[in-house]
Amino acid sequence: MWIFSLIIFAGVQFLPGDIATEMLGQAATPETVAAFRRSLGLDIPIHLRYLHWLADVLHGHFGTALANGRDIGELIRPRLFNTLFLALATALVAVPLALLGGILAALYRNTLFDRIINVATLASISTPEYGQPAGVWLGTL
Known part of the structure; x- marks a missing residue:
């Protein structure tokens, strides 16, 4: 940072x-x-x-915003809670799901299930969060 x-x-x-x-x-x-x-x-x-x-x-x-003269900390604080909440909620879903998928892919190595997990993982990390065209449907979910 x-x-x-x-x-x-x-x-x-x-x-x-x-x-x-x-x-x-x-x-x-x-x-x-x-x-x-x-x-x-x-x-x-x-x-x-x-x-x-x-x-x-x-x-x-954090200083003062030149656009409106307000304290930047005051502008950030209300949004910080929402950001941390979303990050925590995402982690609570993504980490167990990733661990489960990884363990199952390792247990059923070189099977159709392993290939499906690998393709799904590669597709999910390759899909842009925002942008065209995949990000439109992903951002609305």
């Missing part, structure tokens, strides 16, 4: 354009843009910005 956060943080920094200019518009004076960049902390070096961001995240402070 740390490596992914580092890659994404660096990738965002190298995107073309400047968030301060985009938010304030082309008519903003250089002094206004500089003050806005300072208020966002964009005037400090990239490695220090990342370390500050990482320290804040480790303390549970």
Whole structure:
């Protein structure tokens, strides 16, 4: 997760354009843009910005959304319960089913049942969760 956060943080920094200019518009004076960049902390070096961001995240402070000024933690918390519930429900179904299928395939090795389990497993992991065309019917189940 740390490596992914580092890659994404660096990738965002190298995107073309400047968030301060985009938010304030082309008519903003250089002094206004500089003050806005300072208020966002964009005037400090990239490695220090990342370390500050990482320290804040480790303390549970995710920052403020630029779109609406709300705390990002407040935006995430209500959705986190639903996400964890879905992950737990999925694990409670998938893990026993996978264990049962694997044990039965091992017990009946090189039989028609083993081949059916192998094909079903390969088909299920090869099917995209969302997208066309298989994801449409899979996402609606």
